[in-house]
Amino acid sequence: MTYNSSDNHESKWEKFFKWVNGEQALDSVWEKELKSKILGKRQKRHKSIEDVIDKINAQSKKIYIFFSIIITVTYIGILLYTAVLLPEHGNELNPTNNEVSQRYVENGVNDTGAVNAVSAMILEYRAFDTFGETVALFASIICVAILLKKDRSNLCPQEEREYIEDEKILNADGNGILKFTSRLIFPIVILYGVYVILNGHISPGGGFSGGAIIGAGLILYSAAYGDKNLKHIVNYNSFSKVVCGCLLVYFFSKGYSFFTGGNHIKSIIPKGTPGNILSGGLILPLNICVGAVVACTIYGFYSYFTKGDI
Amino acid sequence: MTLRTVISAILLLMGMFIFLTSVIGLLRFKNVLDRIHAAALGDTMGIFLTVLGLIVISNSFYQAVKLALVVVFIWLTSPVTTHLIGKIELLTAGKNYTNRRNIK
Numbered sequence: 001m002t003y004n005s006s007d008n009h010e011s012k013w014e015k016f017f018k019w020v021n022g023e024q025a026l027d028s029v030w031e032k033e034l035k036s037k038i039l040g041k042r043q044k045r046h047k048s049i050e051d052v053i054d055k056i057n058a059q060s061k062k063i064y065i066f067f068s069i070i071i072t073v074t075y076i077g078i079l080l081y082t083a084v085l086l087p088e089h090g091n092e093l094n095p096t097n098n099e100v101s102q103r104y105v106e107n108g109v110n111d112t113g114a115v116n117a118v119s120a121m122i123l124e125y126r127a128f129d130t131f132g133e134t135v136a137l138f139a140s141i142i143c144v145a146i147l148l149k150k151d152r153s154n155l156c157p158q159e160e161r162e163y164i165e166d167e168k169i170l171n172a173d174g175n176g177i178l179k180f181t182s183r184l185i186f187p188i189v190i191l192y193g194v195y196v197i198l199n200g201h202i203s204p205g206g207g208f209s210g211g212a213i214i215g216a217g218l219i220l221y222s223a224a225y226g227d228k229n230l231k232h233i234v235n236y237n238s239f240s241k242v243v244c245g246c247l248l249v250y251f252f253s254k255g256y257s258f259f260t261g262g263n264h265i266k267s268i269i270p271k272g273t274p275g276n277i278l279s280g281g282l283i284l285p286l287n288i289c290v291g292a293v294v295a296c297t298i299y300g301f302y303s304y305f306t307k308g309d310i
Numbered sequence: 311m312t313l314r315t316v317i318s319a320i321l322l323l324m325g326m327f328i329f330l331t332s333v334i335g336l337l338r339f340k341n342v343l344d345r346i347h348a349a350a351l352g353d354t355m356g357i358f359l360t361v362l363g364l365i366v367i368s369n370s371f372y373q374a375v376k377l378a379l380v381v382v383f384i385w386l387t388s389p390v391t392t393h394l395i396g397k398i399e400l401l402t403a404g405k406n407y408t409n410r411r412n413i414k
Contacts, residue, residue: 175397177393181386181390185383185386
C-alpha cells in the first residue's frame with residue numbers, strides 16, 4: 001500500500017486498475033503527469049488563458065447578479081402576498097381552532113394518561129410522525145458514516161501522522177482543569193438528561209431534548225478524557241445495537257396499527273393515574289427509545305466529524 | 311409597582327448594561343485575548359445580576375434555587391472554556407493558523 005509511487009513501466013490499464021482500487025491517489029497522478037501536459041498544451045494554444053477566464057467570469061457574474069435579483073424579488077413578492085392573506089392572529093374563528101385541537105386539549109389526559117399535552121400529541125396521536133423523525137435522524141447518521149468513516153488500516157501517510165499526533169495530544173496531561181471540571185459536571189448532565197427523558201409525559205421535555213442533553217454529556221467526556229476511556233461503553237457494536245433496537249421497538253409497538261387500522265390510542269400497557277412516573281401507557285418506553293436514538297446520533301456526529309470513527 | 315419589582319428591574323437593567331458592554335467589546339477588540347476578557351465580563355457579572363433580578367421577582371423558593379443553580383453551572387463551565395481558548399491562543403500565536411499540525 002504505497003502512495004505516490006508510479007513506475008514508468010506500468011501500462012495505462014494497470015494505472016487505472018490501481019486507481020480504482022484506491023492504491024494510487026488521483027491527486028498524485030494529476031500533479032505529476034497530467035497537469036504539466038494539459039496546462040502546457042493550453043498555454044501554447046492560448047497564450048493569455050487567464051485573460052479569457054477573467055472575461056468569462058465577468059460575464060457570468062453579471063448574469064448571476066441579474067438572475068439572483070429577479071428570483072429574490074419574486075420570492076419576496078410571493079411571500080408578502082401570502083402573508084397578507086393569512087388570518088388575523090388571535091382570532092377565535094381561525095381555521096387552526098378546530099375540533100382536532102379541542103379534542104387534544106379536552107380528552108388528551110383521558111385518552112392517553114399523559115399530563116403533558118405535547119407528549120401525548122407527538123407520541124400517541126401522531127406517533128407515526130415521530131417515528132419518521134427518528135428514522136430521519138438514523139438516516140442522517142448513516143450518511144455521515146458512509147462519507148466520513150475512516151479505515152484505520154488504510155490511512156494515507158499524512159492522515160496517519162495526524163492520527164498519531166492526536167493520540168499524543170490526548171495522552172499528554174495538559175488539560176487538567178478540563179478533566180477536573182468535566183468530572184464534576186458529567187454525572188449531573190447525564191442525570192439531568194435521564195430526568196428529562198423519564199419525565200417527558202409529566203413536564204416539558206421528552207426524548208428529543210433529553211437525548212440531546214445526554215449526547216452533549218458524552219461529547220464533554222470524550223473531549224476531556226479521549227475516546228479510549230469511553231470505548232468499552234460506546235463503540236460501533238453497542239452503537240448500532242442500541243439505535244437499531246430502539247427503532248425496532250418503536251416500530252413494533254406503534255407500527256402494527258398501520259396495517260390493522262384505527263387511531264391506535266388503546267395501548268397494551270395500562271394508563272395508570274395521570275401525573276405519576278409510571279403512567280401514560282406506551283409514552284414512557286417510546287420516550288426512552290427516542291432519547292437513546294438522539295443521544296447516539298449526536299455523539300456519533302461529533303465522533304465521525306472529529307475522529308472519523310466511533 | 312411594589313418594591314420587589316423596582317429592585318429586580320434595576321438589577322436586570324444593570325445586567326443588560328454589562329452584557330451590552332461585553333458584546334461591544336467582543337465586536338470591537340481585535341485580539342483573541344482581548345475578546346476573551348470582554349466575553350468573560352458577561353459570563354460573570356452580567357449573568358449574576360440578571361439572574362439575581364429574576365430571583366427577586368420569583369414566586370416560589372424552588373424557582374429561586376433553580377435560578378441560583380444556573381449561575382453556579384455557568385460560573386463552573388465558563389472559566390474552563392475561557393482557559394482553553396486562551397491556552398490554544400498561547401500555543402498557536404504567531405504561527406500558521408491554517409496548518410493545525412503546528413500545535414504542539
